[in-house]
Amino acid sequence: MxxxxxxxxxxxxxxxxxxxxxxxxxxxxxxxxxxxxxxxxxxxxxxxxxxxxxxxxxxxxxxxxxxxxxxxxxxxxxxxxxxxxxxxxxxxxxxxxxxxxxxxxxxxxxxxxxxxCAAIAALSVAGLPSDRFVFEGFLAARASARRERLGALVAESRTLIFYESGHRIVDALKDMRDVFGAQREGVVARELTKIFETVIDAPLGELVDRVEADANQQRGEFVVLVAGASGEAADATLAEGRRVFALLCEEMSPAHAARMAARITGAPRKQLYVASGD
The missing domain is CATH 3.40.1010.10 (Tetrapyrrole methylase, N-terminal domain)
Structure with a gap:
């Protein structure tokens, strides 16, 4: 050697x-x-x-x-x-x-x-806050698992970055619209650095309509970016999470209650568990 x-x-x-x-x-x-x-x-x-x-x-x-x-x-x-x-x-x-x-x-x-790096390239041209962001990679192919993961990110205040494929882009955008709300800002960056590169920014509700109506916008490789939750939205989600957490604590341990409340409301689990005082 x-x-x-x-x-x-x-x-x-x-x-x-x-x-x-x-x-x-x-x-x-x-x-x-x-x-x-x-x-x-x-x-x-x-x-x-x-x-x-x-x-x-x-x-x-x-x-x-x-x-x-x-x-x-x-x-x-x-x-x-x-x-x-x-x-x-x-x-x-x-x-x-x-x-x-x-x-x-x-x-x-x-x-x-x-x-x-596709994620960073997309972030650099998205026009969304770039000082703090979260890279989530590919969401689950199964719809229920995809929506569950998105639900856990509802209160996330940092810009969210996802990768997605052409055959799931419409379904993924619809789930983002339904979970985050139609007015949440989003960006779809497609085929970056390639001949058919496009970058579309609009509220999620409009993004769904534009991509679904154009078959060309459903081809290639995608980076999807979503604006983080506003301070008011994050506070409201946390408040609802704490309300659900308190109710669940009557029937189960604080740790289990925090996990369930986070899944139900999208509130950060750690902040819910800390609220128990344990």
Missing amino acids: NAQPGRLWVVATPIGNLEDLSGRAAQILRDIPLVAAEDTRHSAPLLARIGSRARTIALHEHNEREQAARLVESLLQGTDVALISDAGTPLVSDPGFRLVRAAREAGIAVSPVPGP
Whole structure:
């Protein structure tokens, strides 16, 4: 084994426009002997375009645990490895967490090579408050689970960021409208950096109508942003949560009551439980 282990490079790749690959990222991908890619077939054109001759290995949600162990062994033997996803920054709703964690636990240096990220790109052009935000990634495919998660975010005052697919975008927007209210501000950013890029901002009720009426707005990859709850709305939700919490405490433990009240009203569970004084 070499005295010096290799380094794991976490490399951001374009989310659409290939010109967005940084010069540093391109150089590292040319120099690195081994690239762990979410889909080797998808990444092959990009690697060929920049003249990379690296060997590629697939690392995705179904094999990451096993592949992480193999890659850490290669790193410990002195091989540098680059981690890339199909698009954007790895680990942001993409595989890689287990590999990065395993590498760090093994004492291997992990370095970021920053670049495109769809969530941040959308936030930068949305016109919604960007000083504080919450990234939720993909909502559940099942409608009941999706609505339950949205319900838990009703009182969230920070800007909310979601990823969504074309075949669920209308249903997801309808659920957001129904849960957050038709007048809550929203933004749909579609196909960012690509030829058919569109960014639509409107109240959620109007967004549903506009996207549902235009088949073109239901194609591609989406980032959906929703304005956080106003101070008055958040206060009202918390007040209702505390009312429900107090009633439930008559029948169950405070911890259980807080969980149930949060699910019913969308109020922050921790604030409800603190209200019990326990």
